[in-house]
Amino acid sequence: MATAEDGSTVVFVRAPLAVGGSPDGLLRRERNSATGQWGHWIDTGGQTSKNPAVGHRLDGGLEVFATRASGHVWFQAQEASGWGAWSDMGTPTGTTAAGTPVVVTDNNAAASTRASGQVQGNSDGRLELFVRGADNAIWHRAQKAPNDGGWSAWEKLGGGPWAGDPAAVVAGAGRIALVARTSDGHLNATSQKQPSTEQLALPTDNWAPWTDLGADFISNPQLVTNAYRTNTGQTSTHGNGTLLQAFANRSDHHPWTIAQSQSGTAATPDGTWDTSHPYDLGLALTSPPVVAVASDGRLSVFGFNADHTVVHRSQTHTLVPGTNATGIWDGGWPQQAGATATALTVTRTASGAFTLIVVDKAAATMSVIDQLAAGTPDSPAGTWLDWSDPAQIQTDYCAGAGSLDCLTIENADLNLDLDLDSAAHEFVTPDAANPHSATQEWALTPVPGATNGTFRIVNHSTLRCMAGQAQPVSVTSCTNPATPLGTWYLEPATTDNTGKPTRYRIHEAGGAYCLTALQNAEGGFNPQDILRLTCGDGDPNHKQAWNLGGNGTTAPGILNLALEHTAAACANDKTSNCTFQDSSTPAPYNAPACVFGNVLYNKSPDSPATLGAEWKHLTGSEWSVGGELSFEPFEFLGIDFSANHTWVDQDETAQTVDIQVPPGQFGWIEESPLVMETIGYWKFSVGGYTYTIPGHNLSNAQDNTGGQRTVIFTNTSPEPPTNAPCNQ
Incomplete structure (x- = not known):
């Protein structure tokens, strides 16, 4: 699953045997970011014997990678006119690909800075692919230039022999980090000594020796970046870098996590892993752990239990070396009952909330559940809506629950x-x-x-x-x-x-x-x-x-279609009325922090700089009706809601804040907006007919509501922020 440049969610799924087609077929489905509606399943024309992997190009397009039964890795690129033809990347030298591809996007943020200090974004944007070969070695290759500019030769990394699939992230200063499991159950980690470049896609001797993180692991690992900070206050937070945190199931089927206590550098690429303090997250899973990062950097682990019910556990606080080696975790594993999962994936939306997608391979269905409100340190699980009705996984859009085009x-x-x-x-x-x-x-x-x-x-x-x-x-x-x-x-x-x-x-x-x-x-x-x-x-x-x-x-789409008419009637017909009836008193709280406006970089090697960051305060609301997120129909209803709930913040005034940035460091702003949740129901009276639907809304609140206010942080760090951009 990936998020495209226009904000739409794109899901790739292997065609299940239950649909009657080829078991190696690869299907694609997209969710419109404006309406929230899912399109039809589309046959990509490709085949895969493993789960696919998706990468983001510099130009915003996506590329999907798949290992075929022949052991060749193939890829398909998203273009301005649609999706292109599949291309064969061949096989690693002297062997074939045996695992699921893993793809990361190179990012050398410091090299993309304007004279004003504003970081333009990823100035590199080349994709790098890793895959386990049939020889149980890990192989990789990198694009020579961004946006499908050709690929380097295959290169074999040392170590092993390996089992399963590795996990990779872009860590500090644009260096790629990797974790993988050996055939005897040891979890190992390595990192690049320096980022690769267009001029040198695969630098010689560029990977550190493997570091052993422990034994008795049985699942594919996950690897994430985890920002930690000191000197935290409401007006200033000084970033101290990015730490890596790894997750994998051990033989007890519990997910365990291990983190760095010191970031890697060019001189010591692997940093220091705190292998003496692994943490047992305490529940047997029948799936590998899937880790998602909240907009404020806290981690959530998802999986499914023996009943194939989705469970999850979240941090209340990120790690602090020497104090909380792997972070502080909320007690228990809340269940998201109502759907059967044999595979799952998680993405974070523009609002900072999670969307969880599961596949039931036996029934050949896909189900989706959205968060209305992202979790916070005080309420880590967040507010979840209802599961969508299971959608049949096949290109026949009349199947299962059907669609607006066929029902x-x-x-x-x-x-x-x-x-x-x-x-x-x-x-x-x-x-x-x-x-x-x-x-x-x-x-x-x-x-x-x-x-x-x-x-x-x-x-x-x-x-x-x-x-x-x-x-x-x-x-x-x-x-x-x-x-x-x-x-x-x-x-x-x-x-x-x-x-x-x-x-x-x-x-x-x-x-x-x-x-x-x-x-x-x-x-x-x-x-x-x-x-x-x-x-x-x-x-x-x-x-x-x-x-x-x-x-x-x-x-799918039936309720939204009804609401389109209702909202239009309320907007244009004075005899119609659309109101929200509160059944609980909203309590303000601060939502997870996210990065606002520009990220800055001080290029000077020895002099601090005062750099101005421009940003616009977050306003608006997220709506749910009948357990589903609602989109376009509520543009008018939001106006009515705000008129009757005077605490809703509508001020979008642009602001500028000066940040004192040390030499060779980044600076940025984070905002933890004040929000309120309201629970009740919508009452619609249109043409003399009245009906009601349960509703749950999340709105940005005005400052000084109930003695609370929006919190602003300024940050400096030798590395760019890992927290999510606000509404991007």
């Missing part, structure tokens, strides 16, 4: 699906569910140019649209100007505010009619007819609640 429309009371009559395929009729019938597959296609959640209903088999102003309801050509096309919107068919809606009314736009099935014949119509009747007329013979999806679940 079934089932009457919730009669348990019958919308179909077409068997004779002329002209009239819409209810029929028993038939998973092999294309006439029971429909698409909800947005009305061109509309922004109010209205759509047309298109039959997948005939590509004809459901007509409007007709009884009984029929289908017609979607381009026939002589026949009015039905234009519809969704409204939840529930007044319960305790859960996410699962049943919806399909309301004809501009009128009072809803799509209706009959339980018994009436007025010359029989139960084989679908009618347009007055919404909510209370007649027990009129069945107007529909399930939209497949296999008993709601298709």
Whole structure:
């Protein structure tokens, strides 16, 4: 999984056997950063016998790497026009690739500084790849220039023999660090003596001897950077460098962690590892540990237990050498019940919260859960929403729960699906569910140019649209100007505010009619007819609640589509009303710190410098409705929420802070914004119809709320920040 330059989340998954295709196929799926909606699975055209790996190029594009059954490593690059063709990287010299590739992006931040002291970002941006060969050696090669500028030859690292896959990160001063497990269970670490360059992609004798971190390890390791600080205060925090921290399961299946007590340098690349203080995180996992870094540098470990339920444990404080050798960890392992995991991955969103994605290989499904609020030292687990309905992993977007482009429309009371009559395929009729019938597959296609959640209903088999102003309801050509096309919107068919809606009314736009099935014949119509009747007329013979999806679940995007119409109505119709009803009193707290504005660097070898950092205070809100993150529909609702919750901070005034930066060091600002969470429900009254959906919101609060305020830190360090940029 990776985050693309436009903020979208991109997931790559090996095609499961359950989909009926090649077990070596590689599929891709993307989540739109603006709407939060997932697209369809796309066959990348590649094959892989191992899990894929993804790298970020300097130009913001992604590259995915895969080991094929032949032992060749292949890669595919994201280009401006889309994804390119697959390219063969060959095999390590005299052997083949046997493991999962590991990819890092070189970053020599100090070399990218403008005259003003502002760091432009990664001035290098070349990718470097590591993989275990069939000879159980670790091999690597590096790009000669960024953005797919060709690759060096393969080079073998010493040590071993190795088992499983290594882990790599870019550590201090742009040097790459590596951990790997030997075949007899020892965890070893090494680092570059100096960063490679475009001129010298693989410097000779550039890796330190391997350092033994301990024995009895059985899983693939994880390696992360961990910033530690001294002299901490609300106005100044002095960074003391970046330490490495490794994680792996031992034979008790518990994840253990070991950290450096002293950073590496060019003279001592491996630094000092505190092997006398390994820490047992205390729960048996059936998966290797997956480690994610919060925006303030605290670590969280994810995995799944024997029941394949996701569990996680988080730091309350990062490590302090000599005091807390591996950090302070919150007690217990909270569960995220509700999804079955046989593989998992975690990413951090622009807001600093985590998104967790799991795959159930046996069922060939993917499930997603988002954090609304990132964890803090006082509440390390954060606030998690609900699991999405499992999405079938295959390129058939009609499978499983379906999608807005292909779903079934089932009457919730009669348990019958919308179909077409068997004779002329002209009239819409209810029929028993038939998973092999294309006439029971429909698409909800947005009305061109509309922004109010209205759509047309298109039959997948005939590509004809459901007509409007007709009884009984029929289908017609979607381009026939002589026949009015039905234009519809969704409204939840529930007044319960305790859960996410699962049943919806399909309301004809501009009128009072809803799509209706009959339980018994009436007025010359029989139960084989679908009618347009007055919404909510209370007649027990009129069945107007529909399930939209497949296999008993709601298709992704259905709730968001309903909210689009509701938000537009509240914005444009004075008779409509959208309000948030609080059920708990918000308590302000400081969210995890993140890096604001410019990172600076003092190039002088002997003189301190005063450098000005520009930044803009963080404002805005994150919303959840019915257990899901909501995006575009809440642009208007956020205005209404802020008007009724006067503590919401709307001040985006740009600010400048001067930082005294020592020679040869970096300087930057971190902000720990004051936020509040509100729990309750949204009450929507549109067109005389009222419904409620549970909601949970996280908003940046004004300073001095409840005696608390936003906290600003200025930082200097010989190494660039490892904390996340705010909202980037």
